[in-house]
């Protein structure tokens with residue numbers, strides 16, 4: 206079949222499986238076409254309800270080093286780093302992307318945490334997405350737009366590391382035991398960088414909260 210000459214490499218069904226133990230990590234480099242990625246990047250940057258929240262660290266209120274917004278079904282209440290985030294109803298764009306991510310990951314999501322890293326100084330510390338309301342072996346679908354940033358993985362016991370630059374329009378899926386055995390983070394850099402948006406689609410079941 207002849208492929209579109211504008212987007213010769215745009216294909217959403219070729220996953221690269223990361224050769225890492227104790228987890229299930231899949232990367233679709235060209236999940237969105239470059240034109241779709243450009244359009245979503247611009248629209249989401251200007252239209253999402255970005256906010257910079259505080260978290261408590263060592264008894265002090267500190268601003269988290271990025272902007273965030275939480276969207277989803279009404280009942281998808283989520284606690285994140287001690288923050289209670291009531292979801293904003295789906296926008297048309299986020300809902301369309303959710304359905305595409307569900308197909309690619311053969312999973313169902315009811316919410317999305319949107320992160321905006323404004324420049325190289327914005328980051329995310331080491332963590333696992335292992336909150337009780339995500340259940341056992343959660344599937345997390347992570348869509349990246351804008352500036353390429355390095356996503357780091359670290360095995361909890363062996364210390365094995367893996368660095369993956371997450372590209373504009375890519376989809377990264379973490380499933381199986383990934384959150385039990387691996388931590389992930391997004392490091393700061395002194396380079397001057399453009400903003401990056403990351404959408405992590407999740408299935409939240411509030412009744413699982415302890």
Ligand SMILES: O=C(O)CCC(=O)C(=O)O
Pocket residue numbers: 318320329334347356371389391403405
């Ligand atoms: O920005 C990223 O790629 C990671 C985001 C993340 O780990 C999270 O939202 O839990």
Ligand SMILES: [Fe+2]
Pocket residue numbers: 332333334389
């Ligand atoms: Fe995470």
